[in-house]
Amino acid sequence: MTTGVIIGRLLQSNVRSFRFTCIEKTIALPRIGGLVCAEIDTDLLVFGVITDILWLSDELIAQLARAENIERGVVTDNQFQRAAGQYIDVLSVGYRDTSIHHALPPRPPLSLEQIRLCSAQEIIEFSGPSYTYFRLLLEAQDDIPINDVVAAHLVQAHAAHHAGGSPDWILGAVDYLIELLVDDYAGLTGVLEAMAQIDPGIQQIFKE
Amino acid sequence: MANLRTSIGKITGGGIKQHLRADLDIVPEEIDVGAYVLILGERWDYYALVADLAHNSGGDRRFAERPIQDRLPDGLARRVNRRTLKPTAQLMTNLCMPAGDGSTTNKPVPATSLPPLHAPVCLAEADDIARLFGQPDQPGCWVVGYTREQGHPVAIDMRNLVRRSVGFYGATGTGKSMIARVILSGLIRMDLAATLTIDLHNELAYDDTATDSGALIPGLKSIFPEQICTFGLGRGTLIRGHRPDRVLELGMTDIQVSDILLLADELNLTDATPTVTSALVRTYGRNWLREFLQLSRTDGQAAGSVAAWAKKAGVSVASADALWSKLQRIKRLGYVVEQPEQDSIQQMLSALQRGEHVTLSFGHFETDLDFLLVTNLIARRISQVWQQDAERYRSTQQDEPRPLVVVTEEAHKFLDRQSLGQTVFGSLARESRKSYVTTWLIDQRPSQINEEVLSQVGTRICGWLGDERDVEAALAGLPGREVLRRILASLQPNGQMLIAGWAVPTPIAVRSRWYDANYANEVRSGASE
Numbered sequence: 001m002t003t004g005v006i007i008g009r010l011l012q013s014n015v016r017s018f019r020f021t022c023i024e025k026t027i028a029l030p031r032i033g034g035l036v037c038a039e040i041d042t043d044l045l046v047f048g049v050i051t052d053i054l055w056l057s058d059e060l061i062a063q064l065a066r067a068e069n070i071e072r073g074v075v076t077d078n079q080f081q082r083a084a085g086q087y088i089d090v091l092s093v094g095y096r097d098t099s100i101h102h103a104l105p106p107r108p109p110l111s112l113e114q115i116r117l118c119s120a121q122e123i124i125e126f127s128g129p130s131y132t133y134f135r136l137l138l139e140a141q142d143d144i145p146i147n148d149v150v151a152a153h154l155v156q157a158h159a160a161h162h163a164g165g166s167p168d169w170i171l172g173a174v175d176y177l178i179e180l181l182v183d184d185y186a187g188l189t190g191v192l193e194a195m196a197q198i199d200p201g202i203q204q205i206f207k208e
Numbered sequence: 209m210a211n212l213r214t215s216i217g218k219i220t221g222g223g224i225k226q227h228l229r230a231d232l233d234i235v236p237e238e239i240d241v242g243a244y245v246l247i248l249g250e251r252w253d254y255y256a257l258v259a260d261l262a263h264n265s266g267g268d269r270r271f272a273e274r275p276i277q278d279r280l281p282d283g284l285a286r287r288v289n290r291r292t293l294k295p296t297a298q299l300m301t302n303l304c305m306p307a308g309d310g311s312t313t314n315k316p317v318p319a320t321s322l323p324p325l326h327a328p329v330c331l332a333e334a335d336d337i338a339r340l341f342g343q344p345d346q347p348g349c350w351v352v353g354y355t356r357e358q359g360h361p362v363a364i365d366m367r368n369l370v371r372r373s374v375g376f377y378g379a380t381g382t383g384k385s386m387i388a389r390v391i392l393s394g395l396i397r398m399d400l401a402a403t404l405t406i407d408l409h410n411e412l413a414y415d416d417t418a419t420d421s422g423a424l425i426p427g428l429k430s431i432f433p434e435q436i437c438t439f440g441l442g443r444g445t446l447i448r449g450h451r452p453d454r455v456l457e458l459g460m461t462d463i464q465v466s467d468i469l470l471l472a473d474e475l476n477l478t479d480a481t482p483t484v485t486s487a488l489v490r491t492y493g494r495n496w497l498r499e500f501l502q503l504s505r506t507d508g509q510a511a512g513s514v515a516a517w518a519k520k521a522g523v524s525v526a527s528a529d530a531l532w533s534k535l536q537r538i539k540r541l542g543y544v545v546e547q548p549e550q551d552s553i554q555q556m557l558s559a560l561q562r563g564e565h566v567t568l569s570f571g572h573f574e575t576d577l578d579f580l581l582v583t584n585l586i587a588r589r590i591s592q593v594w595q596q597d598a599e600r601y602r603s604t605q606q607d608e609p610r611p612l613v614v615v616t617e618e619a620h621k622f623l624d625r626q627s628l629g630q631t632v633f634g635s636l637a638r639e640s641r642k643s644y645v646t647t648w649l650i651d652q653r654p655s656q657i658n659e660e661v662l663s664q665v666g667t668r669i670c671g672w673l674g675d676e677r678d679v680e681a682a683l684a685g686l687p688g689r690e691v692l693r694r695i696l697a698s699l700q701p702n703g704q705m706l707i708a709g710w711a712v713p714t715p716i717a718v719r720s721r722w723y724d725a726n727y728a729n730e731v732r733s734g735a736s737e
Binding site: 178188203 | 274
C-alpha cells in the first residue's frame with residue numbers, strides 16, 4: 001500500500017486526541033479535515049482527523065508584527081524556518097491492528113512519533129468499509145469547529161474515493177450523517193452547508 | 209423470499225387494535241392509503257393495509273418547519289428531506305403467513321400476534337397479492353384490476369363471488385359499470401353461473417360508444433356471440449340497431465294482482481285497489497286483467513260494462529272505474545299482449561335453468577313503469593322456479609341448481625327505501641341466496657337502496673362517492689369502516705375501486721381493468737389477465 005508523506009512529529013497526546021508540529025518542508029501540507037496517522041507500535045496505527053491548526057506568537061514574532069516594514073525574507077524565515085509556534089490538533093477516529101477499527105485507540109501514540117498525512121489509498125482503506133468513525137468526530141468538544149471540520153473531511157475523503165472509483169461514497173456518508181444528526185437541525189445543515197461551500201462541484205453527485 | 213424484497217420502512221410502534229405504525233423511507237407520494245404491504249417478522253410475514261399516512265413529527269421539528277432548500281443545493285436538500293421528513297404509515301394487519309413461505313398454494317391465516325419492532329416493511333409483490341386474492345391463471349379466478357402502486361394483477365375467485373350478492377357503487381363516471389362488465393364477462397367466460405343482465409338503457413348487450421371519449425364499449429353479445437342470448441322487450445324492438453335473439457312479451461295472464469299492486473305509485477292506485485282486484489280474481493281467475501280491460505266504460509248499465517261488473521261483484525263502481533282507466537296504461541304498453549305467440553318468459557327461465565347467459569334490453573321502453581313491471585314479474589318467476597329447484601335439491605341431493613346471477617343497473621329503482629323491499633325484486637335480492645340466486649346491483653346512490661337489501665350485499669365494489677350517506681350505505685356492515693372510508697376518499701374519480709367484503713379476504717383498492725376493445729379481444733382469446 002502507498003503510504004502518505006511524513007509531515008511532523010508528535011508533541012502531546014491522549015487517547016482522544018493528539019497534537020503535532022510539522023517538519024520544516026511540510027508546514028503548508030496539513031489542512032483541517034485531513035486524515036493523518038501515527039504509529040503507536042509496530043502493529044498499531046492510530047488515525048485522526050485534523051481539527052485545528054494554530055500558530056502561536058512569541059516575543060520576536062510580536063516585535064516583527066509591530067514593525068512598519070519587514071523584508072519578505074524575514075517573513076518567510078519566521079514562517080517556515082523558525083515555525084516555533086505551530087501546533088496541529090488531531091482528533092483520534094480509529095486505529096488499525098490486524099484490521100480497521102472505528103474506535104478510540106487502546107493507548108495514545110508516544111511523543112516525537114512520526115505523523116503521516118494519509119495517502120488516498122489509506123483514506124479509502126480507513127473510511128471505505130463504513131462511516132462509523134463519524135460519531136467520534138461529532139462527539140468532539142465544543143471548542144472545535146466541528147461542522148467545518150466534518151465538511152472538510154468529507155470533501156477530502158470524497159476526492160480520494162472518487163479518484164479510486166467510488167464516487168457514491170459521499171452519498172452514503174451524507175446518509176449516515178443525516179442518520180446521526182436527525183435530531184440536530186443546526187448541526188446537520190451546518191455540515192452540509194459548509195461542504196457545499198468548500199466544494200461546490202460536489203452537488204453534482206447529488207443531482208444524479 | 210425476504211432477502212429479495214426492498215424495504216420501504218420499518219415498524220416503530222402501534223398494535224393490532226390501534227394499527228401498527230411504520231416509519232417509511234420513501235417520499236409520501238410513492239404510496240397510497242389502501243396499498244398492501246408485507247411486514248417481515250421473524251416467524252411470520254404479516255399482510256397489512258395502509259390505513260393512514262401522516263408526516264412524521266419525530267426528530268428535530270425544524271426539518272419540517274424550515275425548508276432546507278433555501279440553504280442547500282437542490283439534490284442535497286432533497287436527500288436530506290427524504291431522510292428527515294419520513295412519512296409514517298398506520299398499518300392494519302389481519303392476515304399472516306409463516307415467514308419466508310414462498311408457496312403459492314398456502315393461504316394466509318388470521319394474524320393474532322404482533323410483528324417485532326423494526327421489522328422491515330415492503331410493498332406487496334405480485335405473488336403476495338396473488339396468494340391473498342387469487343392466482344390470475346388459476347381456474348375460477350379472474351383479474352379485475354391492478355394494485356395502484358405497482359400494478360400487480362388482482363384476481364378474484366369468481367366461484368366465491370357468486371355465492372353472495374355484489375354491490376357496484378360509485379358516483380357517475382367512476383367506472384362502476386365498467387368493472388361490473390369486466391367481472392360479468394369473466395363470469396360468462398368461465399361459465400360458473402347462469403346470468404341475467406337487465407339492460408335498462410340498452411348499453412350492455414350490444415356495442416356502445418363512450419359518451420366522453422367516443423371509444424367503443426364492447427357489448428356482451430359481441431364478446432360472446434354464442435353464449436349470450438339477447439332478449440328485447442316488445443315485438444320489432446331493435447337494440448342499438450340489432451334485432452335481438454328473442455322477443456319478450458308479457459301476456460295479460462302473466463300479470464298477477466301483486467304485480468299491479470307493486471305499481472301503486474306509478475299508476476297512482478288508490479287504497480280501494482286491493483278490494484277491486486280481489487273481486488276481479490274471484491270473477492275471472494287468472495284472466496282477470498284481460499277480461500277487466502275488455503269491459504266497456506261507456507254505459508254504466510249495459511252488460512259487459514265496468515259498472516255492471518262492479519255492481520254484480522259488490523264493489524264500488526267509482527273504484528272499479530278508476531282502476532279500469534288507470535290500467536289502460538298497462539294495456540297500451542307495446543310489450544303487453546292478450547296472448548303472446550310464445551311464452552317468452554318461460555323461454556328465458558328455461559335458458560337460465562340450463563345455465564345460459566341472457567341479456568334483457570328494454571329498447572324504447574324506458575319509463576319506471578316498464579322497469580318495475582317487467583323486472584318484478586321476471587323476478588317473481590325466477591324466485592318461484594329457483595326456490596322449487598333448491599327445495600327439491602335439498603330433499604333429494606340430486607340436480608343441484610346452477611347458480612344464477614341477476615345483474616341490474618339503477619338498482620334503487622327496484623329496491624328503494626320507500627318500497628321497503630316489498631317489490632318482488634327486493635325479495636329476490638334479500639332472500640334468494642339459499643335458492644342459488646344472487647343479485648349484482650349497480651348503483652350510484654346506495655343510500656337510496658333499502659337497508660335490508662344492502663345488508664345482504666356480501667361484496668362491495670365501490671368507486672369514489674361524494675355523498676356521506678352513500679359512503680355510509682356502501683360500507684354498512686363491514687369491519688374497519690373508518691379505514692375503508694379513508695381508502696374510498698383516496699380513490700381517483702375514475703377507474704379506481706375499493707373491493708371489500710365476502711369475496712376478498714381483506715379489502716383492497718385497485719385500478720380497474722379497462723373494459724374496451726382490447727379487453728374484449730383478450731377475453732375472446734381466453735386470457736384471464
